[in-house]
Amino acid sequence: MSTNSNTHANGNASSKALIIGGGVIGCSIAYELGKAGFHCTILDKGALLQEASTAAAGMLGAQVETHHPGSFYELCRASQALYPEWVEELEQASCLSVQYIREGVLRAALTQEDEKELRSRLPWIRQAEWLETEAMLQLEPELSPFIRGGLHLPADHQVHPVWLARALRASIVRQGCRILEWTPAFSLVSAPNGRVTGVRTSEGTLESDLVILSAGAWSPALTAPLGLQLPMFPVKGQCISVKTEAPLIRSTVFTKGCYVVPKLDGSYIIGATQVEAGFDKRATTGVIADLHDRASALLPRIADSEFLGTWAGLRPGTQDGLPFLGAWEEAPGLIFATGHYRNGILLAPVTGRIIRQVVLAEKPELDLSLFEPSRARIEAAPAFT
Template sequence: MNSSTKSAIIIGGGIIGCSIALELSLAGIRCALIDKGALNQEASTAAAGMLGAQVETHHPGPFYQLCRLSQALYREWSIKLLTIGGISPQYIAEGILRAALTPEDESELQSRLSWIEDAEWFSAREMRVREQAITPDVLGGLYLRRDHQVHPIHLAQSLTAALHKLDCEIREWTPALSLIERGGHIRGVRTTDGELFADHIILSAGAWGSALTEPFGLSLPLFPVKGQCISLKTAAPVIRSTVFFKECYVVPKEDGTMIVGATQEEAGFDKRCHASVIGSLHTSASRLIPELEHAEFVRTWAGLRPGTRDGLPYIGRPAALPGLITATGHYRNGILLAPATGRLIKQLVLDEQPDMDLGAFAPDRVRSAAEHLM
């Protein structure tokens, strides 16, 4: 590495931090990825792995554009990860069936057809031709052929293996305690392991991100949104596409298990699972796919999504904190948004034109909006 090589510290080793470290390492930036615990033990491995650009957006706009950008990158990104690190993220190119079981749901889903791309309306019969296991009570639904999926645990392993191959410095069990400011710029991070300095400091600490910016007057409103999930197994696979309705989704994995999720609870940083919630997830899944009533129970878990009040992530450079770049607040879609986020942050670091306008995701948008009202 020559002395002119630029360096970056990435705070938070979830899928977002790992994706950023990957893109920067490939661009020749010397990276240190630090985490308060082991890599990928929070939201990122609690996820179901849907790449749901269509199923997750309810209106057109910058968020939909960001989701589509990432979705378009995914297949090649997965191949790149496999090539570098030797582990597959288990990309499955099957779409999502978003089923309507009530007339209200049916009309809400049909209203999306006016703007959503690559969506097809399926009658009840077509839904059941595609997936015989869906309840006969289905009224119809959207077939979202591009909403593929990966396995988040395999994705995490695949990213970690690639980062090792690229000689990214990984510092686990090293919490960032505070940012270090020198001459009006954020230059480093104070950790339990001492002070670290780099040319670029990138904050990708998921639901925990705001604690580090608040002392510098940057409010980055973030809050944990708990999602509880269960995993089930049947003697033989009953579905091949992901099936989704208002109450839950069922995502079939390569190993024959199905992830059923997920609740949305604002319960602070509490990751406990509750029997009553797990019971109702199973009831909902069995309503959608009756054969699941007698499925084998595999396991249960919960994770904390990094939520923001307007549902948009914070991707960009806060004007008030030169030297810092934020990439957090990906809420329900961080697995989907990982490749685009890594790529956009790399473009910011290299002063390249980003693939899309990041104005809607500006980290200081809340403060700017508040100032505007004064």
């Protein structure tokens, strides 16, 4: 991350911040900047928190979602560590529960290959132990006896994304954040020196000291006119929700290509597909059957469950699987917070904190070099020739 203040937005606590995109990332940034005294406005092309952020399952899966050590794992762990305090703040500010559940994840292996891959994580993954099948069944007796053991990941807690969204929205409203829904940002406005000074919207041009791009899978459309082709694409994920008469599991159970997340109301979210099919987010019937079959292989009694519903959302995928966080020296005034792919719920609190540190030019607590927006130039090199 560059420390040249020209690359930062030169924000101070009385600055105006304009946030494009009111998903969990934009809202967590508004919340964090609001606490620091910024006057925040959030723009959304639709209603706040109605895209990927409420299509999610709500796992805070720092351990289960990372396949090798490094900066991304550290980012996930840092956010996981912030969660208890963040939840407490949001619940107090909003008087709403986000349904934070401190049960962990059982990552079950169903094949020899999967078992090998999971065991290979043990030398570096923290807060994990290998359980043989019998021990897994002792923890969750409804699991299929055909699993080949798995990882017990007690720190991978979960929230309900819909309740998190409600609490986050209420918290930023309470802080005085200005919310402009059904107000798409059409393009960024730049001064002759390249500094981003505002956004053209359906309601006219809005000027701001800082512009924060957190438009999820739609972010590249706004940076392309600046010559930055963000290598991002939507990755459709469909889930189903079911209910059983008697409780099935307490932990989230997860295997390759499927997870089942128990919620406090007695329902289970079963997810999720991963399809690169543009911006189509229709939920399809074939996927319902497929997710049901995968979940039943893990938890046979799912077959007796009552079907509650299905939905799909668009994850903000990136070419290297990493988010874009921070400033880009060729467009001072613009801060990136996008591309959180499969982990935006988990990464929301740390993203808010990082963006606050960037705009106040504070020393970041984490190594952010892998997440620099400038890497888009290198990855998208052919687009510039």
